[in-house]
Amino acid sequence: MKIGFIGSGNVGQTLGRVLIEKGHEVKLGAREPAKLTNWKQSLGNSELASVGTYREAAEHGELVINATPGVVSLEVLQSVGREALAGKILIDVALPLAFENGELRLSSPPNGSLGEQIQHAFPETKVVKTLNTVTSALMVNPLHLAEGQHDMFIGGNDADAKNEVAAYLRQWFGWRNIVDLGDISSARATEGLLLLSSRIYGAFGHSNFNLKVVH
Amino acid sequence: MKIGFIGSGNVGQTLGRVLIEKGHEVKLGAREPAKLTNWKQSLGNSELASVGTYREAAEHGELVINATPGVVSLEVLQSVGREALAGKILIDVALPLAFENGELRLSSPPNGSLGEQIQHAFPETKVVKTLNTVTSALMVNPLHLAEGQHDMFIGGNDADAKNEVAAYLRQWFGWRNIVDLGDISSARATEGLLLLSSRIYGAFGHSNFNLKVVH
Numbered sequence: 001m002k003i004g005f006i007g008s009g010n011v012g013q014t015l016g017r018v019l020i021e022k023g024h025e026v027k028l029g030a031r032e033p034a035k036l037t038n039w040k041q042s043l044g045n046s047e048l049a050s051v052g053t054y055r056e057a058a059e060h061g062e063l064v065i066n067a068t069p070g071v072v073s074l075e076v077l078q079s080v081g082r083e084a085l086a087g088k089i090l091i092d093v094a095l096p097l098a099f100e101n102g103e104l105r106l107s108s109p110p111n112g113s114l115g116e117q118i119q120h121a122f123p124e125t126k127v128v129k130t131l132n133t134v135t136s137a138l139m140v141n142p143l144h145l146a147e148g149q150h151d152m153f154i155g156g157n158d159a160d161a162k163n164e165v166a167a168y169l170r171q172w173f174g175w176r177n178i179v180d181l182g183d184i185s186s187a188r189a190t191e192g193l194l195l196l197s198s199r200i201y202g203a204f205g206h207s208n209f210n211l212k213v214v215h
Numbered sequence: 216m217k218i219g220f221i222g223s224g225n226v227g228q229t230l231g232r233v234l235i236e237k238g239h240e241v242k243l244g245a246r247e248p249a250k251l252t253n254w255k256q257s258l259g260n261s262e263l264a265s266v267g268t269y270r271e272a273a274e275h276g277e278l279v280i281n282a283t284p285g286v287v288s289l290e291v292l293q294s295v296g297r298e299a300l301a302g303k304i305l306i307d308v309a310l311p312l313a314f315e316n317g318e319l320r321l322s323s324p325p326n327g328s329l330g331e332q333i334q335h336a337f338p339e340t341k342v343v344k345t346l347n348t349v350t351s352a353l354m355v356n357p358l359h360l361a362e363g364q365h366d367m368f369i370g371g372n373d374a375d376a377k378n379e380v381a382a383y384l385r386q387w388f389g390w391r392n393i394v395d396l397g398d399i400s401s402a403r404a405t406e407g408l409l410l411l412s413s414r415i416y417g418a419f420g421h422s423n424f425n426l427k428v429v430h
Contacts (some may be wrong), residue, residue, distance in 0.1 A: 103326075103400075109326040111318075150429040155414075181414040185318075189411040195404035199370075199396040200428055208430060213415055214365040215424035 005029055006054050006062025006076060007068035011093055013039050014136040015065065017135025020048045022172055026093055048085045058084035063091070063168075070096030070114050070191075071107045077118060085197075086124035091162045093139075096191055104198050115187025119157065128162035129187040130154040130169065130178075133197065135207050138175050148176040150210040155186030179213060219276025220244055221269050221291060222283035226308055228254050229351040230280065235263045237387055244272025273299035278383075285311030285329050285406075286322045292333060303340035304376045308346045308354075311406055319413050323406055330402025334372065341376035344402040345369040345384065345393075348412065350422050355388050357425075363391040365425040366429070370401030394428060 001024050005012040008030035008094070016026045016039075025048050030036055033051040043049045050060070056080045058064050058080045068076045073094045077085070092115050096108040108114045115129040132155060142148045152175050156162045162180060169175040181189060201207050216239050220319040223245035229253075231241045240263050245251055247309045248266040258264045264276070273295045275278050281294060283291045288309045292300070307330050311323040331345040346354045348368060357363045367390050371377045377395060384390040407425070416422050 079362075100326075105326050111315075111320050118242055146429045153411075162339070179415070179418055181411075182417055186414050189414050192407040192410055195407055196368075199401050199404050200394070202397055203428055205426075206430075210429050212427045212429050213419075213424050214361045214427045215419055 002060055003026070003027075004057035004059070004064045006057055006064060006066050007094075008033075008036055008039070008051070008074075009067065009069070011136045011139070012060075012067040013155045014067070014140055015067065015093075016049070017043060018140040019172065020046055024048065025060075025130060026050070026128075027052050027057045027060040029054040035078055055080045055084055057192065061088065062090050063171050065093060066118070067093050068154050070094040071098050073114060074117055074121060078121065082122055082124060085122055085159045089128060089165060090118070090122065091131070092118055092129045092166055092187070097194055104194070104195065105190065108188075111188070113185065113187035113191050115155065115191065119184045126156065126158040127184055128154065128156035128161050128165045129184060129190060130165060132187075133190050134210050138197050138208065138210060142176070143174045145208060145210060146212075148174060150212040151177045153179050153181050153186070153190045155181045155184055155190065157183045175211075183194045203206055216240070217275055217277045218242075219272035219274070219279045221272055221279060221281050221288075221295065222264070222309075223248075223251055223254070224282065225283070226282070226354070227282040230282065230308075230354060231264070232258060233355040234387065235261055239263065240275075241265070242267050244269040264425065270295045270299055276303065278304050278401040280306045281309060281333070282308050285309040286313050288329060289332055289336060293336065297337055297339060299344045300337055302340045304343060304373075304380060305333070305337065306346070306380055307333055307342055307344045307402070310347055310409055312409055319368045319409070321406065321409060323403075326403070328400065328402035328406050330399045334399045337349065341371065341373040342399055343371035343373075343376050343380045344399060344405060345368065345380060347402075348405050348408050349425050353425060354425065357391070358389045360417045360423060360425060361427075363389060365427040366392045366394050367425075368394050368396050368401070368405045370399055370405065372398050392427075 097115040311329040
């Protein structure tokens with residue numbers, strides 16, 4: 001499958017690497033694509049790996065993944081434009097966080113979420129919020145922690161799109177437990193977990209953790 | 216121990232009942248204490264159970280528990296006054312939630328929490344935020360779910376007060392895993408879990424669940 005990443009940082013590079021290993025044609029979109037030669041080289045200059053502008057990555061993808069910093073996601077996606085994303089699934093992995101006065105804060109609006117903002121700005125696109133509650137290392141390797149006995153949340157307005165993405169999470173990465181939280185406004189709940197995750201990180205001293213709903 | 220509850224709804228009545236069974240002298244504080252005769256009768260009119268005004272409950276308690284609806288907690292506590300709470304531990308169990316336009320929302324301020332608001336308004340009181348992430352049934356009976364293999368979060372500025380409250384949670388109710396998230400600003404994280412809990416309730420169709428940090 002052709003997969004385009006909007007954003008080429010740690011998350012885009014990590015997910016992109018694994019998806020290339022699975023045989024997908026991945027294009028990382030960046031503000032300055034020329035800076036990504038190291039990433040291509042680290043993949044042995046695989047023919048499946050390419051880089052480009054944000055718009056080129058969006059146009060490349062049958063499936064598109066938003067892996068930009070949440071605080072700039074809307075601006076970057078709007079520079080890509082609605083046409084390149086229309087009709088497609090956009091997996092929104094972004095974390096809407098900001099540091100102000102030395103404190104981690106949510107950059108999403110009160111009683112709102114970045115996921116909803118993106119869905120509102122791109123009504124022809126099927127936005128699915130997921131993977132945003134764990135580190136990139138865990139995103140692509142959930143079985144590395146407690147044999148996968150922990151949960152990934154997913155939310156979005158289009159049930160078929162959510163089912164398709166959930167199937168990808170199982171096939172590509174091995175996710176076992178995927179909890180459907182409902183429509184895209186559930187992104188308020190999962191984006192808000194940033195505040196909890198940063199505290200748990202402080203308590204445990206490492207980021208190799210995830211939540212499990214015990215019921 | 217003498218324990219005072221500010222608030223006499225489901226949470227106050229449930230916790231109060233269990234604490235009386237453990238031999239503590241519990242006073243439920245209410246706007247209209249006369250309405251609580253049923254609760255006293257259900258306890259066989261135990262001499263350990265009493266009711267009173269909010270202020271009488273605060274004055275009674277060596278330990279005080281805020282179990283009012285979060286949206287009115289500050290107003291109620293301010294009516295009690297600083298003196299009756301000075302020097303004491305106040306366990307803040309309250310959920311700052313509001314329904315607007317049919318949606319569950321947090322009533323705490325953006326980039327803030329009810330726990331912090333209370334601590335700020337009552338600087339001589341040691342506010343400890345805990346128990347606010349599960350139902351009242353689970354608060355008092357964590358072993359009923361997965362043999363207690365799930366987590367209770369705790370936050371507050373006073374380390375000794377947190378340790379004391381954590382010991383009570385173990386002794387009174389049987390909590391096994393208590394995760395210290397740091398100072399009272401960690402209430403932002405746990406109060407925010409309301410949004411996730413309501414979604415999980417929607418996904419599972421029941422409220423007998425809790426989170427476990429898998430690490």
